Amino acid sequence: MKKIGYLGPEGTYSEKAAKSYAGLSYILKPCTTFDSIFEGIITNEVALGVLPLENSCEGTVVRVLDLLARNDKVKITGEVVVHVCHHLLGHPGTSLAEVQSILSHPQALAQCSGFISKYLSHAKLQEVESTARAASIISECGPSLAAIGNDEASSRYNLSKLMTNIQDMAENYTRFIVIAKEQQIMVETEEYANSRTSLILSIVDQPGTLYEILKQLALRGINLTKIESRPARTRLGEYIFFIDLDGHINQPQVCEALAEVKKLTVEFRIIGCYAKDKEKSL
Numbered sequence: 518m519k520k521i522g523y524l525g526p527e528g529t530y531s532e533k534a535a536k537s538y539a540g541l542s543y544i545l546k547p548c549t550t551f552d553s554i555f556e557g558i559i560t561n562e563v564a565l566g567v568l569p570l571e572n573s574c575e576g577t578v579v580r581v582l583d584l585l586a587r588n589d590k591v592k593i594t595g596e597v598v599v600h601v602c603h604h605l606l607g608h609p610g611t612s613l614a615e616v617q618s619i620l621s622h623p624q625a626l627a628q629c630s631g632f633i634s635k636y637l638s639h640a641k642l643q644e645v646e647s648t649a650r651a652a653s654i655i656s657e658c659g660p661s662l663a664a665i666g667n668d669e670a671s672s673r674y675n676l677s678k679l680m681t682n683i684q685d686m687a688e689n690y691t692r693f694i695v696i697a698k699e700q701q702i703m704v705e706t707e708e709y710a711n712s713r714t715s716l717i718l719s720i721v722d723q724p725g726t727l728y729e730i731l732k733q734l735a736l737r738g739i740n741l742t743k744i745e746s747r748p749a750r751t752r753l754g755e756y757i758f759f760i761d762l763d764g765h766i767n768q769p770q771v772c773e774a775l776a777e778v779k780k781l782t783v784e785f786r787i788i789g790c791y792a793k794d795k796e797k798s799l
């Protein structure tokens with residue numbers, strides 16, 4: 518059976534996303550970093566990889582954008598939206614006053630910063646590779662350490678939920694992308710309307726180029742769902758743009774718009790046309 522790589526160990530939000538996307542059709546393969554998931558795709562060790570791309574409260578996971586920019590053989594073939602609900606995990610009977618350090622993934626710590634400053638301002642924060650890694654570490658240590666993670670991490674690592682639902686925003690969603698070497702071909706024409714197209718571009722350095730690009734989309738009624746710039750890493754002030762839009766390249770208006778957009782770019786790459794997750798959250 519083919520494998521799907523995700524940020525492990527067992528009990529992460531990424532595992533939840535991988536399970537929800539792949540069901541029982543793939544073997545779950547926990548990986549230690551986002552970089553190693555890309556590596557697994559390139560070397561064919563895994564067929565699919567799942568990575569968080571953006572969160573409704575904390576925004577983009579920039580490392581994942583940078584990896585997409587640097588690995589032009591990798592495509593986006595799908596997405597999954599996961600509701601993120603964090604708990605403070607610790608040893609049974611630990612009081613908040615006893616907690617000296619809180620371990621978690623940087624996104625989880627950021628998503629709970631209001632809770633932490635209200636109830637745990639005395640504690641040190643320690644960033645680790647993932648929420649489940651934090652849970653696994655503290656399960657081996659004394660009661661002065663706590664982790665932020667989900668229900669699965671709590672049961673898997675035999676930890677108590679010292680406080681539940683501690684994220685600052687109840688409506689906390691993360692959009693995960695599913696990557697592969699080749700994207701799945703969508704056959705059903707009716708699926709085009711529920712598709713998303715992701716692009717990477719670097720644009721001609723002239724006044725109004727970005728405006729002109731957006732105009733080509735606007736003129737054809739194409740909805741932009743994300744635009745983000747990252748340093749091109751060539752010289753100061755040079756950027757590449759990540760654009761997500763509603764629609765599929767096989768739709769005439771999208772095809773036409775992108776043909777016009779391409780003329781305004783130095784580099785133009787479609788990283789994927791894929792089905793949007795139907796869960797309405799972003």
Ligand SMILES: O=C(O)C(=O)Cc1ccccc1
Pocket residue numbers: 524528529530531532569601622624625646647648649691
């Ligand atoms: O650490 C995890 O569980 C991950 O999968 C990364 C992450 C962390 C916080 C919110 C969403 C994803």
